[in-house]
Amino acid sequence: MKTYSLRGMLPLVSLFTPLFANGQEAHKTEKPNIIFVLADDMSYRDLSCYGQQRYSTPHLDSLAMQGVRFSQAYAAAPESAPSRCCMLTGLHTGHSSVRMNSSARGQDNILDSDVTVAEVLKEAGYHTAFVGKWGIGLQGTEGVPYKQGFDYCFGFYDQTEAHTYIPDYLYENDRKVMYPQNKGFEMARRYDYKGNKAQNTYDKDGCLYISELKDPYGYAYSENEMEKAAMNFLKRQTEAKDKSPFFLYYATQLPHGPVIVDELGEMKDHPEVNQLSREWAAMVMKLDSFVGKLVAYLKQTGQYENTIIFFASDNGYSMCGYTERGNGPSWPDDPWLRNKGPFRGGKFTAQEGGLRVPFFVSCPSKFKPEVISTPVWLPDFFPTAAEIAGLDPHARRTDGISLLPLLKGEKENYTGHKYLYFSRGKEQGVRMGAFSAYRADKNSPVELYLTEEDTYWERDLAFNYPEIVKEAIRIMDSSFTPHPWYWTPDETFADYQKKVKRAKETGNILPVYRPNGIKSFPWEKKK
Numbered sequence: 099m100k101t102y103s104l105r106g107m108l109p110l111v112s113l114f115t116p117l118f119a120n121g122q123e124a125h126k127t128e129k130p131n132i133i134f135v136l137a138d139d140m141s142y143r144d145l146s147c148y149g150q151q152r153y154s155t156p157h158l159d160s161l162a163m164q165g166v167r168f169s170q171a172y173a174a175a176p177e178s179a180p181s182r183c184c185m186l187t188g189l190h191t192g193h194s195s196v197r198m199n200s201s202a203r204g205q206d207n208i209l210d211s212d213v214t215v216a217e218v219l220k221e222a223g224y225h226t227a228f229v230g231k232w233g234i235g236l237q238g239t240e241g242v243p244y245k246q247g248f249d250y251c252f253g254f255y256d257q258t259e260a261h262t263y264i265p266d267y268l269y270e271n272d273r274k275v276m277y278p279q280n281k282g283f284e285m286a287r288r289y290d291y292k293g294n295k296a297q298n299t300y301d302k303d304g305c306l307y308i309s310e311l312k313d314p315y316g317y318a319y320s321e322n323e324m325e326k327a328a329m330n331f332l333k334r335q336t337e338a339k340d341k342s343p344f345f346l347y348y349a350t351q352l353p354h355g356p357v358i359v360d361e362l363g364e365m366k367d368h369p370e371v372n373q374l375s376r377e378w379a380a381m382v383m384k385l386d387s388f389v390g391k392l393v394a395y396l397k398q399t400g401q402y403e404n405t406i407i408f409f410a411s412d413n414g415y416s417m418c419g420y421t422e423r424g425n426g427p428s429w430p431d432d433p434w435l436r437n438k439g440p441f442r443g444g445k446f447t448a449q450e451g452g453l454r455v456p457f458f459v460s461c462p463s464k465f466k467p468e469v470i471s472t473p474v475w476l477p478d479f480f481p482t483a484a485e486i487a488g489l490d491p492h493a494r495r496t497d498g499i500s501l502l503p504l505l506k507g508e509k510e511n512y513t514g515h516k517y518l519y520f521s522r523g524k525e526q527g528v529r530m531g532a533f534s535a536y537r538a539d540k541n542s543p544v545e546l547y548l549t550e551e552d553t554y555w556e557r558d559l560a561f562n563y564p565e566i567v568k569e570a571i572r573i574m575d576s577s578f579t580p581h582p583w584y585w586t587p588d589e590t591f592a593d594y595q596k597k598v599k600r601a602k603e604t605g606n607i608l609p610v611y612r613p614n615g616i617k618s619f620p621w622e623k624k625k
Contacts, residue, residue, distance in 0.1 A: 129223065129343040130461065131335075131405040132483055133392070136185070136347070137385060138178065138231060138260075138354040140411035140456065142439030144382050148456050152435055153364065153379050157390035161407060165460030166468050166505050170550075172475040172529065173413045174497075176445055176452030176522055178257055179205070179233045181412040181476065182349070186214045186234075186246075188480030188496030191521045192578035196234050198522060201583035202597035204608030205257060207241025208234050213494070215480045216247030219345045222487035225249055225338075227331045229324050230349035233257030236608060237269060244271050248347070252327035254320070258611045258619070260351050261285075263320045263358050264308065270327075277318040282310050285613035288356040296373035298358050304366030306359065319360040321352060325388050329395065336399045345483070350388075353381035354416070360384075375434045378417070403463035406486060410457040410476060415444040442555040448525040449536060450555060465505045471550075473529050474501060475518050519577040523585040523594075526574045533563070535570035540587060544570055 143149040147159040147167075174184030175191050175198075183189075183196035187208065191197045195208045208214070216226045227250040228243040235241020236256055243251040252270045254260035264283040267274040288297050299307045307314045328348050335344045357377035365376040365383075389409075396402035415429060415438040429444035429451055431437070443449030457474070459465065477498035481491035484500070491500035497519075503511040520527040524539040534549040544567050546560040560567050578586055583601065585594040601607055612619075 128404055129488060130464070130486055131343050131401060132219070132224070132345045132408070132486060133405060134345075134347050134408040134410075134479065135385075135389060136182070136230070136349045137409075137411040137456075138349070138351050139413065139416035139445065140353060140382065140385075141415045141417070141437040142441070142454055142456060143437045144353070144411075144435075145386075145456055148439075150382075150435070150437060153383055155382065155386040157386045157393060158409065161389070161393070161409065161460040162456075162458040164462045164467055165407075165458045166465050166470060167458040168474050169469055169471050170473045171410065171455055171457030172453045172473065172518055172520075173411070173455050174475055174477050175520065176413050176443075176447055176449075178231075178354075178412050180522075182232075183208050183212075183234045184497075185412075185476040185479055186216070186347075187212050188215070188477045188494075188498040190477060190497040190519050190577070192519055197581065197584040197586075199257070201581075202585075202594065202601040203583050203606045204601075204610060205233075205236060206583060206608065207236060207239045208246065210240040210245070212246070214246045215483050216243075216345065216347065218247075218480070218484050218489065218494075219487050220247050220249070222484075222489055223342050224487065225335060225342050225344045226347075227251070227328075227344070228347045228349065229253055229328045229331065230347075231257060231260040231351050231354075232349065233260065237272070239608075242272075250331055253324055253349070254351070256611050260320075261354070261356060262288075262613060263351065263360075264317050265320050268320065268323060275323075279313060279316050280311070280318055282312065283308060283317070284310050286616045288358065289616070289619070291356075291374070294372055294374060296377070297356070298373070298377065300362050300366065304362035306361065321350065321384065321388075322360065324348075324350065325391070328392070332392070332395060332399075336401070343487075349412075350385055352385040353378050357381060371434050375432055378432075378437075379435060403461075406459065406461040406464065408457075408459050408479065411455040412476075413445050414441065414450075414452040414454050415439065417444075440553040446522065448520045448522045448527040450534060450549065450553060452522075453520060453527070459501070459505055466507055468507065470504055472504065472512075472514060473518060473531075474499075474504075474515075517573055519573060521578060521587055524587055524589070524591075526587050528570045528573050530566065530570065530573075533559075533566055535567065535574075537574065544574075546570065 145158050146154040147162045173181045175181040177199050179199045180191050180196050183194050195212055220226050226248045228248040230253045232243050232255045255269050262285050264280045267276045301307050308317055359377050359380045362380045365380040396405050417432055441451035441454055443451035445452050478501050480496050481498045481500040482502055485491040485502045518529040526537055528535045532550040534547050535544050537544045545558045546567055547555045
C-alpha cells in the first residue's frame with residue numbers, strides 16, 4: 099500500500115473568505131470544488147476565444163471571458179506523458195519521473211515516491227476522480243491513477259491505446275470494461291494520412307459509419323463513455339450525504355489524432371474542405387459541447403459558484419497527429435483552420451510552438467475577469483490547488499508557483515518565476531522574463547529571442563545579449579539530473595541506445611499496445 103506525507107502542508111484557516119466577491123455569503127467557509135479539463139493536442143488557436151474563425155466554441159469561450167485567461171501559458175513539455183506528469187506532480191522535466199513519451203524501457207510511469215496533486219487534495223478532504231487519458235502508468239505498475247490519489251478512475255491508462263476512439267476496452271479502476279460491439283474496427287488504416295487522405299466514412303447526416311463492424315452505427319465512442327463517467331461522478335457527489343468537496347481531473351482524448359468523431363455536426367456542411375480538418379474541428383466542438391453540459395449541471399445543482407474550473411491543453415500544435423500537414427521540420431499551419439498560432443515549431447520540439455497552450459481559470463463568484471500576460475505553466479497547478487484546498491503552497495518544494503494571488507487580482511503578492519525550464523531528449527529551452535533561449539543539443543549554439551515581440555522566433559538576439567545567453571547556458575546545464583532510462587540533454591543518441599540495450603538485457607522492457615493490423619507505429623519507423 100502506498101504511503102506518503104504532505105511534509106508540513108499546513109492549513110490556511112482564513113484562505114477562503116477573500117476568494118469571494120463582496121457580499122457573497124454562500125459557501126464562505128466551504129472549500130471550493132476543483133475541475134481541471136485537459137485537452138489533448140489542442141492547438142493555441144483551436145478555440146474561438148483564442149482566434150479560431152472557422153467555427154465557434156461558445157461554452158469554453160464563456161468560461162474564458164468570465165475567468166482569468168493567461169496569454170503566455172506553457173505546458174511543461176512538448177508531448178503528452180511528461181506534460182501530464184509535470185502538471186500532476188509540480189516538477190519540470192529536468193527531474194520528473196516521466197521526461198518523454200517513452201524511455202529506454204518503453205512507456206514509463208510515475209513512481210510510488212511521487213506525490214500527486216490528487217493525493218494532496220485527498221488528504222485535504224476532497225473526493226478525487228480521474229476520467230480520460232492517463233498515459234503515465236500502465237496497468238500492473240505503481241503509476242496507475244488509483245494508486246496515485248484518485249478515488250475513482252475511468253478511461254485509458256495506456257497513452258497509445260488512447261489513440262483509438264473505438265476501443266476494445268476501457269479501465270474502471272482496476273477492471274476492464276469491455277466493448278464487444280467494437281470488435282473488428284480497423285485501427286491500422288486510420289494512421290494512413292498519405293496525401294492527406296481521410297480514412298473515415300460519414301453518412302449524409304454527418305454520422306460516423308464504420309462499415310467493418312457488424313453494426314456500423316452500434317459502436318461505443320470512447321469520448322461518450324468518458325463523458326458519462328464524468329457526469330456520473332458529479333451526480334454521486336451531489337447525491338452523497340457526505341458533502342465533501344471534489345476534484346475532477348477530466349483528461350479528454352479530444353482532439354488528438356488519428357482523427358475520428360461520432361458526428362461531424364455543422365462540419366458536414368463544408369464538403370469542399372479537407373475532411374481531416376473538418377474532423378479535427380468537430381472534435382474540438384464536441385469537447386466544447388460537453389463543457390457546456392458540465393457547467394449546466396453545476397448550475398442546476400447549485401455547485402457552480404463554488405467550483406473552480408481550470409482548462410488547458412497538454413502541449414502545443416499537433417494538427418491531426420502524424421499527417422503530412424502536421425509533424426515535420428517546418429510544422430506548417432493547417433491551411434483552413436489556421437490553428438497553430440504565431441509560433442515556431444510544434445509538438446515534440448522544445449520550441450514555442452510545442453509548448454504554448456491555451457490556459458484559463460474560471461469561477462465568476464471568486465475571480466474577476468482578466469487577461470494576464472505573465473508567463474505561467476502547468477506545474478503551477480499543484481501549488482495553486484493546494485492553496486485553494488487551504489494548504490500552504492510553499493510547504494512542499496515544486497517547480498510551480500501558486501497562481502491564486504493572480505486569480506484574486508493581488509499581483510503584489512505574486513513573486514513570479516525567475517525562469518521556466520523545458521527539455522525533450524537532447525533539446526532544451528528556457529523562458530526568462532521576456533526572453534526565450536533554445537538549443538537543439540549541447541553542441542549547438544544557444545538561440546535567444548525576445549518572445550514578447552517576436553513570437554515566431556525570427557530574430558536571434560544571442561549576439562546582442564551575451565550575459566543573458568550565459569545565464570541560459572547555466573540554467574540548461576544545471577537543471578536536469580541523470581536518469582537510468584530517459585535520454586538526458588548531456589547524452590548522445592549512442593548513449594541512449596546503450597540504455598535501450600541495457601533495458602533489453604535486464605528484462606526491463608514495458609509492454610507496447612498494438613491494435614490489430616499494426617506492425618509498427620509511424621513514430622517507430624526509421625527515417
